[in-house]
Amino acid sequence: MVKVSVILTTYNSESQIQQVIDSILGQDGREEIFKLELLVVDDCSTDNTQDILSANNIKFLTTSKNTGGPNHGRNIALSKCTGDYICISDHDDIWFPHKISKLLFDFIGVY
Numbered sequence: 001m002v003k004v005s006v007i008l009t010t011y012n013s014e015s016q017i018q019q020v021i022d023s024i025l026g027q028d029g030r031e032e033i034f035k036l037e038l039l040v041v042d043d044c045s046t047d048n049t050q051d052i053l054s055a056n057n058i059k060f061l062t063t064s065k066n067t068g069g070p071n072h073g074r075n076i077a078l079s080k081c082t083g084d085y086i087c088i089s090d091h092d093d094i095w096f097p098h099k100i101s102k103l104l105f106d107f108i109g110v111y
Contacts, residue, residue, distance in 0.1 A: 003035040005083030009073035010053070011043040011066070013091035017052050023094045029101035036100070038084050041073030049091075094111055 006024055010017060030036050040060035042050055053060045059082075063072055074088060085108075087100065 001033065001035055002085065002091065003037060003083040004104075005037040005049060005077075005081035005086045006089055007077040007081070007086065008038060008040045008089045008091065009043065009070035009076055009077070010040060010049050010060075010091040011070075012045045012047045012049060014045075014048040014052060016092050016094070017049055018056075019094050020089065020091060021053075021056055021058065023097070024089060026097060027095070027100045028097045029104075033101060034104060035083075037081070039077040039080055041076050043067055043070070043073055053091060 008020065008024065013020070024038060025035065025036070038057055038058065040053060042053070042060055042062045044063055044066040050060070061076055063076070065072070070090060078086070087103070089095070
């Protein structure tokens with residue numbers, strides 16, 4: 001079974017982060033055709049983003065100071081990925097339920 005690492009960078013995203021988490025963790029085919037690794041890096045949010053992540057039992061990393069964009073956080077997560085494939089999500093991306101399974105099937109024939 002292939003493993004897909006999903007990198008999610010966040011900053012002050014309390015209004016949408018729960019929907020984003022649910023859409024990523026609720027992917028069709030998870031644990032049936034692929035394993036999912038979610039790596040979250042928060043860019044020093046000042047709202048309740050980190051509380052929402054914690055309430056969902058999601059371990060996350062934080063930047064040492066706000067960097068003003070997602071690239072530093074993505075690089076941190078890239079160094080921690082253990083998946084065969086990597087997907088990147090922004091903190092306001094709501095995924096269709098079949099996003100990962102469709103990517104796997106369309107691009108590498110796994111299904």
